[in-house]
Amino acid sequence: MPAPIGPEHVRLVANLARLDVPEQETDRLAGQLGRILNHFEELSQVDVTGVAPLRHPLEHDADGRADAIAPAPCDLPTVRANAPALSEAYFLVPPVLGTGLGT
């Protein structure tokens, strides 16, 4: 698995991750991420034929809990108090529809 990471990858990944990377930073980040990924290349030496991925240490299905109503751990006003902008009970964001600006 070659790690061909260039400025164009940084731009693509930054977009997917919803981060702004200044143009003058893309080369530096590409170099840095490339170096890290190069080190990770060593994983290609491992024979993983027939080895299933282990994504989580607990492989059994989580034990379900009783479907019973319990008091909420917190109330809505306390939750909303952390919101950067509210309109009554709603989280406020810039207009999404009809702006012609896309999302």
Added chain:
Amino acid sequence: MAPPPTACQIVAEVATGARDVPASVELTLQRIREHDQELGAFLDVTEEHARELANRPPVGAAPPLLAGVPIAVKDNICTRAGRTTCGSKTLADYVSPYDATAVRRLEASGAVPVGKTNLDEFGMGSSGEFSAWHPTRNPWNRDHVAGGSSSGSAAAVAAGLVPIALGSDTGGSIRVPASFCGCVGLKPTYGRVSRYGLVAYGSSLEQIGVLAGCVKDAALVLDAISGPDPQDATSVAEPVPNYLAAVRDAAPPGAQHPLRVGIVRAQLDSDLHPETRAAIENAINIFRASGATIVEVDLPHARFGIATYYLLVSAEAASNLARYDGVHFGFRDPAPITLAALNRQSRTQGLGPEVQRRILLGTFALSAGYHDAYYDRAARVRRLIRQDYERAFQNCDTLLGPTTAGPAFRFGQRTADPLTMYLTDTFTIGANLAGLPAIALPAGLTRAGLPLSIQLMGPTFGEAGMLRAARMFERQFDWPARRPPLAGA
């Protein structure tokens, strides 16, 4: 100034009436006020809440497990008292609407949380230098890092500001700072302690655990916080033994104990600081003298640990940190006129460089065309790494090795190159990848006066045996009375 009492001593004194809880908590708060400026261990001291808890009327006849014990809480663990910033600008003003289960259980056990401790942003760092607020200084030498990411919890315990603290360990975040600061750092088995209220970073790897001055205190806290929680589907309904009783049963000095202690030759032959190597050889001799058999075991895939761990944890971070969108909570840049730009700019300004680097790395590892080569392959190697440990524990009861390759380094020594920083976790990530319990133990000081540490690991849910072995070592080593000098102390 006399050395501050251990949690077990406080509990005993409260039980006999020899210790007044409000006065004792006041003393802790005063200690923090006097000494924390030089350390930077705390981000918030919740004096009012601590006083309120200290003055609670007793419930029931017997004092609870942790009656009157002050405790510090890492700032990525949710508490209603004080802010929960995770060491990040994005959560500068965040107040959790609920308490983490571990915190709730500690308070129900009579413990008194006194404040929130510093950390690398969201737990991403091995030195404490990636806090958005200020660095935590090593109590033994202010020019050296405290280790991360639970830097404040380790420094506060090592300096004697509090007897115990909660930390979280995703790849070594309890054990690395315990190693650098010279205290006990316990990471439980994955699923032993509820993660409800631990702000998510690497969900398949992290556990809440304990920083303490001695093994008994760590066992006591584990007793209070262990066990299944309906609020966390990854907490396991495995019976919880009495850990403190298990530690009290540890073989006394001079007794012969038929323990099988595993060592990994490749670890001992790796590039260790000579004084770290000597500390491990000394520990091997201590166990051998106590009647333990030393067994050589092999972990053939351990050398792929760093690559496996950083690919998986970055992928999990990229996914978990998608929630910081500038909408529901956290920092918002109010200027953008589109939602997408608001998301991007709020994230870019709110999250620090190391966090952004891991998000980019993880997003890359998960992206179309690269997922199979990176994330998926790392998850397969993770299984091989776990199988190595399963085989090793067929031949030994506990594994003994280094916690870190050497003592604490100087500020700035590893920040220039991310990969060099990542390698700090070489010996700790195995326990997280395999979900196993592990404990860092003080093992002396270097000639330059910096703490040394050894690490013990146990099989899944093998905390009791591991803690007994840890206590055996601690008794022979006679470390807990030693404290770093504090100005004015």
